Amino acid sequence: MTTVGLLRPEGHPEDDYRRIETLLGGEIRVDPVAYAGPGADMELLAAGAERLRLAAADAVVWATAGASFAEGFEGARARARSLARAAGLPASSTAIGFAHAVASVGAARVALATSYPPELAGAVVRFLEDAGVEVVGEARAPRGMPLPELVRAADDPRAEAVLVPDTSVPVVADVPGVEEAAGKPVLTGTLVTVWEGLRLAEHHGAWADGLGALFVRRGPRDVWEPGM
Known part of the structure; x- marks a missing residue:
């Protein structure tokens, strides 16, 4: 079982995450932890990351697009490093996930x-x-x-x-x-967030017919084409 831990702003719905988890089958769990307060408050994020570590998450993703993009590319990378230190786990954010997903x-x-x-x-x-x-x-x-x-x-x-x-x-x-x-x-945003967590956890080959291009079954050198 691979568990993707998400730091989700309070009030953001879980519907998409539960749908992704269901369609990916029983080998993957998506574990969102909600936090309140300013979107980039490191103390809150670190506390949430610690909860995810104790819940046996394999990776942590800061699951907010706007706030993570707003820090800029280098700022987002620095934030991910701080979260990784706090959690003792691989860490990233939705914004960084988009950069990787576009390439994928x-x-x-x-x-x-x-x-x-x-x-x-x-x-x-x-x-x-x-x-x-x-x-x-x-x-x-x-x-x-x-x-x-x-x-x-x-x-x-x-x-x-x-x-x-x-x-x-x-x-x-x-x-x-x-x-x-x-x-x-x-x-x-939600698809990229979960995909980024699986990438960090080195869970390769996660796929599902109902989740679009990021989760289409393909070889390591293939890129997505319409109808695949």
Whole structure:
């Protein structure tokens, strides 16, 4: 059993995480620990990481997109190192996970779909660019817009994937159909967060038909193609 420990802001729903856990089958457990207070309060995050260590987590991921992107690429890496020291476990964040996930599906140019205010959306773009990812399309929309509409608004013919970073809105159930319509991977905050935890835990080969491009069964050198 591989356990992915998540530091989840209080109030963020668990629906997507439970769906991911179910579709990945009985060998993987997703264990979210909620914390209250400022999104980047290291004392709270360290306390949560300690709880996850005691619960036998194999890796810890700070499961918030906005706050982790806002620290910048180097700041996010420093935060991950601090969490790893606090937990005594491999640690990362949703933002860092996006950089790895984009590479995993073979993309270099992406479109970005968020409900974030302009300042935070700009921080996401800068983070991705610092990670070597080119943002060629962008759309900001009210929170709660259905995933198909959000992806259509953001997509660009040059984009090789569409990123939907928000971890506070459950959208996983819609991902396979949206990817089919877009003809490219659609990477969402909750999917990327769990995938990053499995990557850290070195649980290779986790796959499920209902979870989109990140969890498609493929060889180590394959990249995602529509219909796979």
